[in-house]
Amino acid sequence: MDRKIMDWPTFIGALLVLFSVAVPLVLFPDFGDEMVTAANTFVTESFGNLYLLIGMVLLVFLLYIAFSRYGRIVLGSKESKPEFNTLTWAGMLFAAGIGSSVLYWGTIEWAFYYQGPPFGAEPGSNEAIEWATTYGLFHWGPIAWAIYCLPALPIAYFFYVRRRSVLKVSEACRPILKGYTDGPVGKLVDVLFMIGLLGGAGTTMGLATPLIGEGVSYFTGIEPGMGLYVIVLLGCTAIFAISSYTGLRRGIRHLSNINLWLSFILLGFILVVGPTLFITDTMVNSVGRLLDNFFQMAMWTEPFKDFANFESTGFPEAWTIFYWAWWLVYAPFVGLFVARISKGRTIREMVLGTLVYGTIGCLLYFGILGNFGLYLELTGQYSPVDTLNNVGTEAAIIGTVAQMPLSPVFVGIFVVLAIIFLATTFDSGSYILASVCQNYIDDEPERWNRLFWAVVMALPSMVLLLIGGGTLDTLQTASIVAGFPLIFIMTMLAFSFTKAIKEDMPKSFGSKYYIYREDMD
Structure with missing residues (x-):
């Protein structure tokens, strides 16, 4: 191995910060839980509106770039062709972006919104049901994928157009950071990105591990608990470590394709065999309600909650701000990954493909799986809400899937999907973490480097399970706190891309345009 290939300050710096946070939380879990909660309260109360504003601004910015003359730029040379076909490309970016969380x-x-609806609606009312079927589409819709896509712009541009041989967030900020990119400031940007990603990864695996454990319990009868969760966590880590070691073209690509076809089987079966008319009617109605209320939902802050005549729901902080923070901690990672797989596509194709394919994928999951659960609740066949309140979230999820015909088969498919989705997200994450820790990349990051970060990514998940027992509040809190520094990094990325593109772009060009200069700095 070439010793100069590794960026050791970034590699070691990220590890030191990770262990300096993780070790005290493990040694003093109660105190750690209190500190994380206090940090969450400070961030949401003082800067919650920043999360909402950046989501809307990024969506508008991306749509402007996609439909402007900049959207015609090809990521590569005139000879560049897409490395992956459109279906595989869409499957890879979708699987990397949402993981098993979808x-x-x-x-x-929907069950959380049904019991705690927004805008002062009465829990369990018709209005609560309407919002319950709509808000999931909003939280996993265009704004979420805009946050994901924004970092892909400067990263792909610098990697494929300006031909910089590194996949780093700091490199994409070079027009703003200038000479500081290669010094401590640039290293700090990369380390903050890596810590944010590791924090977000902890949230994702912290949600997925009990879910997979509940699925294992369904088949084996083993009581869900920390012992089972640790076994599941170690097993999943082994799977995505192997996939990461095999590389982008074999491991991640094939896992994404498996995910895609298993998703078609699961969702297609529910749609055909389940309450087809109810599911399709509710999906159409929800999309209409979302379009009608999009801006209100995107900018709702409950500004009058501290006055005597107004009752606070806490909904924006508990849900919308949490989600925007969660997308933010993953955004540079997903952006790096989308940039890496988008060679040969135009900027317009990359932006609109990410927004459209990502949103449609989430719409299908929420519209079919979620509305199936709601149908069971409303008809009295099975109550996910009662199971959620009396047993647990994971039991309610597996219980919902178990109401399908051939339930053992489809619970099995559901659990396998959760494992593969998790593996796809995490081996993509280890690929990107390894890329950031290298000074250059010939084809793919070093195998040992990818494998190392695949194992390390399991650490935050273990910590969060230990200090909070995998509870939703703890996991949401971790995402919001970890996502705060990413607000400023995302702003730098947007300005960097704008500055770079204006420097390189002539005033007019044809239907497709290529900027590909050997001598660009």
Whole structure:
């Protein structure tokens, strides 16, 4: 191995910060839980509106770039062709972006809104049901994928157009950081990105591990608990470590394709065999309600909650701000990954493909799985809400899937999907973490480097399970706190791309345009 290939300050710096946070939380879990909660309260109360504003601004910015003359730029040379076909490309970016969380929330998120609806609606009322079927589509819709897509713009541009041989967030900020990119400031940006990703990864695996454990319990009868969760966590880590070691073209690509076809089987079966008319009617109605209320939902802050005549629901902090923070901690990672797989596509194709394919994928999961659960609740065949309140979230999810015909088969498919989705997200994450820790990349990051970060990514998940028992409040809190520094990094990325593109772009060009200069700095 070439010793110069590794960026050791970034590698060691990220590890030191990770262990300096993780070790005290493990040694003093109660105190750690209190500190994380206090940090969450400070961030949401003082800066919650920043999360909402950046989501809307990024969506508008991306749509402007996609439909402007900049959207015609090809990521590569005139000879560049897409490395992956459109279906595989869409499957890879979708699987990397949502992981097994779409199975978790897609099945049960409506039940939380049904009991604690927004805008002062009465729990369990018709209005609460309407919002319950709509808000999941909003939280997993265009704004979420805009947050994901924004970092892909400067990263792909610098990697494929300006031909910088590194996949780093700091490199994409070079027009703003200038000479500081290669010094401590640039290293700090990369370390903050890595810590944010590791924090977000902890949230994702912290949600997925009990869910998979509940599925294992369904088949084996083993009581869910920390012992089972640790076994599941170690097993999943082994799977995505092997996939990461095999590389992008074999491991991640094939797992994404398996995910895609298993998703078609699961969702297609529910749609055909389940309450087809109810599911389709509710999906159409929800999309209409979302379009009608999109801006109100995106900018709702409950500004009058501290006055005597107004009752606070806490909904924006508990849900919308949590989700925007969660997307933010994953955004540079997903952006790096989308950039890496988008060679040969135009900027317009990359932006609109990410927004459209990502949103449609989430719409199908929430519209089919979620509305199936709601149908069971409304008809009295099975109550996910009662199971959620009396047993647990994971039991409600598996219980919902178990109401299908051939339930053992489809619970098995559901659990396998959760494992593969998790593996796809995490081996993509280890690929990107390894890329950031290298000074250059010939083809793919070093195998030992990818394997190392695949194992390390399991650490935050273990910590969060230990200090909070995998509870939703603890996991949501971790995402919001970890996502705060990413607000400023995302702003730098947007300005960097704008500055770079204006420097390189001539005033006019044809239907497709290529900027590909050997001598660009």
